[in-house]
Amino acid sequence: MSPERLRALVGEIFVRAGMVEDNARTVADVLVWADLRGMGSHGVMRAPRYVELMRRGDLNGRPNITTTESGATITLDADRAAGPVAMVRATELAVAKARATGIALALVRSTTHTAAIGYYTQLGACSGMATIAITASIPNMAYHGARAAGVSTAPLSIAVPGDDEPLAVDMGSGVISIGKLAQARRSGERLAEGAALDQQGMPTTDARAAAIPLPLGGPKGSGLALLIECLSSLLAGNPILAEALEGTAKGKRHYQNALVIAIDVARFVPLEAFRTEVKRLARAIKALPAEPDTEILLPGERGRRNAAQHASDVPLPASVMEELRALATSLGVDLPA
Amino acid sequence: MSPERLRALVGEIFVRAGMVEDNARTVADVLVWADLRGMGSHGVMRAPRYVELMRRGDLNGRPNITTTESGATITLDADRAAGPVAMVRATELAVAKARATGIALALVRSTTHTAAIGYYTQLGACSGMATIAITASIPNMAYHGARAAGVSTAPLSIAVPGDDEPLAVDMGSGVISIGKLAQARRSGERLAEGAALDQQGMPTTDARAAAIPLPLGGPKGSGLALLIECLSSLLAGNPILAEALEGTAKGKRHYQNALVIAIDVARFVPLEAFRTEVKRLARAIKALPAEPDTEILLPGERGRRNAAQHASDVPLPASVMEELRALATSLGVDLPA
Numbered sequence: 192m193s194p195e196r197l198r199a200l201v202g203e204i205f206v207r208a209g210m211v212e213d214n215a216r217t218v219a220d221v222l223v224w225a226d227l228r229g230m231g232s233h234g235v236m237r238a239p240r241y242v243e244l245m246r247r248g249d250l251n252g253r254p255n256i257t258t259t260e261s262g263a264t265i266t267l268d269a270d271r272a273a274g275p276v277a278m279v280r281a282t283e284l285a286v287a288k289a290r291a292t293g294i295a296l297a298l299v300r301s302t303t304h305t306a307a308i309g310y311y312t313q314l315g316a317c318s319g320m321a322t323i324a325i326t327a328s329i330p331n332m333a334y335h336g337a338r339a340a341g342v343s344t345a346p347l348s349i350a351v352p353g354d355d356e357p358l359a360v361d362m363g364s365g366v367i368s369i370g371k372l373a374q375a376r377r378s379g380e381r382l383a384e385g386a387a388l389d390q391q392g393m394p395t396t397d398a399r400a401a402a403i404p405l406p407l408g409g410p411k412g413s414g415l416a417l418l419i420e421c422l423s424s425l426l427a428g429n430p431i432l433a434e435a436l437e438g439t440a441k442g443k444r445h446y447q448n449a450l451v452i453a454i455d456v457a458r459f460v461p462l463e464a465f466r467t468e469v470k471r472l473a474r475a476i477k478a479l480p481a482e483p484d485t486e487i488l489l490p491g492e493r494g495r496r497n498a499a500q501h502a503s504d505v506p507l508p509a510s511v512m513e514e515l516r517a518l519a520t521s522l523g524v525d526l527p528a
Numbered sequence: 529m530s531p532e533r534l535r536a537l538v539g540e541i542f543v544r545a546g547m548v549e550d551n552a553r554t555v556a557d558v559l560v561w562a563d564l565r566g567m568g569s570h571g572v573m574r575a576p577r578y579v580e581l582m583r584r585g586d587l588n589g590r591p592n593i594t595t596t597e598s599g600a601t602i603t604l605d606a607d608r609a610a611g612p613v614a615m616v617r618a619t620e621l622a623v624a625k626a627r628a629t630g631i632a633l634a635l636v637r638s639t640t641h642t643a644a645i646g647y648y649t650q651l652g653a654c655s656g657m658a659t660i661a662i663t664a665s666i667p668n669m670a671y672h673g674a675r676a677a678g679v680s681t682a683p684l685s686i687a688v689p690g691d692d693e694p695l696a697v698d699m700g701s702g703v704i705s706i707g708k709l710a711q712a713r714r715s716g717e718r719l720a721e722g723a724a725l726d727q728q729g730m731p732t733t734d735a736r737a738a739a740i741p742l743p744l745g746g747p748k749g750s751g752l753a754l755l756i757e758c759l760s761s762l763l764a765g766n767p768i769l770a771e772a773l774e775g776t777a778k779g780k781r782h783y784q785n786a787l788v789i790a791i792d793v794a795r796f797v798p799l800e801a802f803r804t805e806v807k808r809l810a811r812a813i814k815a816l817p818a819e820p821d822t823e824i825l826l827p828g829e830r831g832r833r834n835a836a837q838h839a840s841d842v843p844l845p846a847s848v849m850e851e852l853r854a855l856a857t858s859l860g861v862d863l864p865a
Contacts, residue, residue, distance in 0.1 A: 262600070262628065264796075408744045418686040428797040459603065472769055472770045
């Protein structure tokens with residue numbers, strides 16, 4: 192299916208489920224972007240889950256997002272808006288503010304699944320901003336030394352303006368992501384040692400038994416994830432981890448928090464000079480001696496190639512397409528031929 | 529030796545080598561702090577190297593640090609000041625600015641070895657700021673897929689105000705740090721698989737052959753390190769990696785760049801409420817079911833215990849003490865009894 196048709200289908204599903212149209216369009220755009228980049232785990236396969244969150248009242252399809260500005264900062268109370276809606280808004284506000292102040296911060300309080308955070312940092316980078324984003328979520332990753340989930344696979348993304356497209360890194364703080372763990376479970380492939388624990392907190396390489404990703408670099412990954420919770424959830428006065436670990440009623444519901452920081456490159460060096468230096472650095476890295484049969488890739492390069500290759504046809508597993516069709520039918524959405 | 533006497537000795541060494549007294553005091557304080565925390569690789573064992581950098585003209589003991597302020601940003605031209613001197617100044621300026629603007633950025637251009645960056649983020653956190661710091665340095669770590677060093681073990685530190693002391697993470701982007709690699713080389717212990725390459729770019733677990741740390745999580749660690757260069761060196765118009773990889777004359781000299789971001793917690797939530805939530809989160813994490821005989825530690829907790837244990841006596845290897853004595857003697861510094 193073409194990206195345009197897939198966006199239209201997914202957007203229409205969200206509208207029929209009760210989401211206002213411009214929100215539905217934003218969410219569909221961010222999900223299809225992830226599929227195009229080869230990050231299917233953050234793509235339209237999430238649509239059924241988003242609809243389920245709306246039914247439960249955890250995702251608000253008609254949010255009243257309010258913002259408070261103070262100095263070089265903006266706080267968005269997202270009113271349980273879909274993650275992409277709150278994050279695109281936060282990024283746009285941070286970018287606009289940073290043009291005036293050089294650096295700006297947008298703190299996002301009480302949103303839902305944030306989707307691929309690389310979308311937002313690259314949106315900022317396309318506006319000439321070095322952009323940093325982090326997201327806080329439920330405990331789904333082991334804390335170093337613990338036999339249970341204690342922190343989230345809290346992602347961090349950094350993007351800067353590049354030669355043509357931004358140079359961007361987008362990383363979770365776990366050895367393996369929840370999405371890749373689910374993929375391995377389906378395919379039955381063996382996990383690397385040190386990637387995950389089973390439900391009882393014992394190390395396992397059996398993907399079917401694996402339940403809890405281990406943190407990247409042990410204390411580094413779990414420390415980073417813990418500080419991401421502090422920088423977003425605790426700054427927003429909306430803790431996630433403590434509520435969930437203590438088993439409070441609030442902690443049983445789905446909500447996320449996030450932070451976007453935009454830095455106006457042109458305040459420090461001319462934007463074109465910066466782009467030229469990024470290009471020069473990329474060239475030097477790609478010229479490094481490589482392992483046999485290995486091309487040295489820049490962060491984001493594989494995703495960009497995927498997107499170019501699938502410009503007219505989004506690659507979706509049959510099972511995801513089936514789920515989308517069933518969801519569309521159940522909501523009375525006309526299916527494309 | 530007591531921390532006070534060690535600080536005095538190291539400070540006097542720097543003064544005799546040509547450093548102005550207040551700079552010497554700052555550098556000695558930051559180095560001894562690392563020794564007290566159990567991070568000897570960033571401690572006073574670096575003193576001979578600092579003196580050598582001064583002799584070469586790479587470290588300026590009498591720097592004229594100039595600052596430019598613009599919006600919520602500050603650029604420090606460090607004039608090759610010792611890293612601790614530039615970083616303490618940058619942190620203080622970022623903290624003061626963030627009190628006015630909510631978030632502030634201090635970009636540090638052309639400094640030298642930055643020492644333990646956790647010192648600066650914790651300095652910011654002690655002033656009520658959530659503080660982020662990154663440092664860019666020479667290519668000393670493999671880029672993912674490459675058989676040579678292409679990026680640095682670029683460190684990232686984040687600290688927030690805590691219950692009594694800050695909660696802080698301080699991580700390099702490599703599987704193993706340059707300091708730990710050197711320690712393993714001395715002790716002859718075996719390295720874990722996937723930690724390092726030898727001089728020829730081949731994987732090795734032999735510490736004596738190991739020369740180049742591998743990046744944490746493959747593309748994640750090297751991507752993070754690459755973006756840290758962009759966010760600090762390229763923003764400062766003072767590239768390090770490209771100069772070194774291209775083998776330019778500039779690229780053969782020692783210099784670093786860094787970035788400090790301070791976020792005024794009290795602008796978002798009352799500082800006391802934030803501290804209470806950090807304490808609550810810490811309690812929930814420490815109560816997680818643990819591996820047998822494993823205590824769950826918070827980031828920075830081991831270092832804090834080390835410091836408390838050695839409050840009156842800094843633990844230094846005999847070889848480091850010998851080097852310090854020789855250096856002191858060569859500079860005509862009176863040795864403590």
